[in-house]
Amino acid sequence: MKHPHDSGTTHGSPTRPRTTTPELLPAVTFAGLELPTEVLRTLSERGVREPFPIQAATLPDALKGRDILGRGRTGSGKTLAFGLPLLVRTAGRRAEPKQPLALILVPTRELTQQVAQALAPYxxxxxxRIATVAGGTSIGRQIAALRQGAEVVVATPGRLHDLIERNACRLGRVRITVLDEADQMCDLGFLPQVADVLDQVHPDGQRMLFSATLDRDVDQLVGRYLHDPVVHSVDPGAGTVTTMEHHVLVVHGPDRYAVITEIAARDGRVLLFLDTKHAVDQLTRHLRASGVRAGALHSGKSQPQRTRTLAQFKNSQVTVLVATNVAARGLHVDDLDLVVNVDPPTEAKDYVHRAGRTARAGESGSVVTLVLSGQRRETSRMMAEAGIEPTVTKVRSGEAELSRITGARTPSGIPLDGEPAVPRPKNTNAPFRGLGTSKGASRGAGGKSRKAGEARKLAEARKAALVRRNG
Structure with a gap:
């Protein structure tokens, strides 16, 4: 039998698989796919009537056991596109302790929870039985769950690697493997661990890889591990989603903090993206001191903190989620209609993934990017690469145009945590990093300020001593 690694490709130059386009797809319904009665009943109970395009495209081939390469925007229904075939084709088998039968690899802890929750009813x-395996949570509980037996494991590569090293998990019986958000796993440096996992699963098993982009590393995985895959690329990129609006708001440096605060105080939820954990924490504290129900999400938070903040954002206890790119993948929140890039992303694919948090599953939404005049050229280049033609508007805080685009309004100013309101910092023309300056610049300015203050105090002490001596 031909080994999957020998699929007529070479490392680094895989043969491009054939592509199925939406125009060639016949009408597909869940009932017409001959899914088990239990699955059809669960779909109906959950109000899932018709397949989304990515599901209609991939389900027929995936249910037959074909290897799948799915390309498309996040928020398009990929979880059921790979999840239903994986579950249906695993049904009826029972896992032995430590030996799962199906594996879903994802890049972040949040995605392990989200995928597991989405598939749990089916x-x-x-x-x-589904087990989740991710860092930031008890490894002892995960070892116990695997020892009890789980047919399906949803895992991040790092923690799965740890469990394999401890002999708590063996992959030789895994016959269906899914790589979700494969490009981000490669971006995060997981390529060696992903390859190691794929070397350990059953060599004749089915592999499904879903990725928004096919750069060199992802292409390497496709060529090396997928056997005669069918490519389904049916969902548009952010630049062609007709229900998504893109705005670039050009702001004046000293006014930038006020603009951000007024947008955050809108009536409705908003997701704010910044580059650093420090900036996220600083802005969150400022917003809460201004009366805005904001929560912070970044990799420095513990998993219970991250889970609680996400839950509060989804049920609107928190109306503003201030986050790093950790929230740019896989996060699904119903009816989220505004995403704001407080720090403009430097790469097109980061923009696409941030934008993908809104206008999901056919809903409408807006993506707003704040730029200073010096950032316009670089931001325009990045958006052109992403296929975006935004509406560019100069705005100031308190203006009707800002409110029209974002719903901005004046915050209450009543602190939420019992602390005095944070005074607005003197902003500079640098990208927002905490208090309006870059991390390095902020640290440097602080150093200069301390030295100047110390010199001033020393001079005053000398002057006082001289007065006493001459007095």
Whole structure:
């Protein structure tokens, strides 16, 4: 039998698989796919009537056991596109301790929870057990869950690697493997661990890889591990989603903090993206001191903190989620209609993934990027690469145009945590990093300020001593 690694490709130059386009797809319904009665009943109970395009495209081939390469925008229904075939084709089998039968690899802790929760009703209907494996949570509980037996494991590569090293998990019986958000796993440096996992699963198994981009590393995985895959690329990029609006708001440096605060105080939820953990924490504290119900999400938070903040954002206890790119992948929040790039992304694919948090599953939404005049050229280049033609508007805080585009309004100013309101910092023309300056610049300015203050105090002490001596 031909080994999957020998699929007529060479490392680094894989043969491009054939592509199925939406125009060639026949009309597909869940009922017409001959899914088990239990799955059809669960779909109906959850109000899932018709397949999304990515599901209609991939389900027929995936249910037949074909290797799948799915390309498309996040928020398009990919979880059921790979999840239903994985569950249906695993149903009826029972996992032995430490030996799962199906594996879903994702890049972040949040995605392990989200994927497991989305598939749980269908797994329960088919009497399949799901275990989640990710860092930031108890490894002891994960070892126990695997020891009890789980047919399906949803995992991040790092923690799965740790469990394999401890002999708590063996992959030789895994016959269906899914790589979700493969490009981000490669971006995060997981390529060696992903390859190691794929070397350990059953060599004749089915592999499904979903990725928004096919850069060199992802192409390497496709060529090396997918056997005669079918490519389904049916969802548009952010630049062609007709329900998504893109705005670039040019702001004046000293006014930037006020603009951000007024947008955050809008009536409705908003997701704010910044580059650093420090900046996220600083802005969150400022917003809460201004009366805005904001929560912070970044990799420096513990998993319970991250889970709680996400839950509060989804149920609107928190109306503003201030986050780093950790929230740019896989995060799904119903009816989120505004995403704001407080710090403009430097790469097109980061923009696409941030934008993908809104206008999901056919809903409408807006993506707003704040820029200073000196950032316009670089931001225009990045957006052109992403295929975006934004509407560019100069705005100031308190103006009707800012409110029209974002729903901005004046915050209450009543602190939420019992602390005095944070005074607005003197902003500079640098990108927002905490208090309006870059991390390095802020640290440097602080150093100069301390030295100047110390010199001033020393001079005053000398002057006082001289007065006493001459007095």
């Amino acid at each position: 797994a329960e209907a088919l009497r399949l």
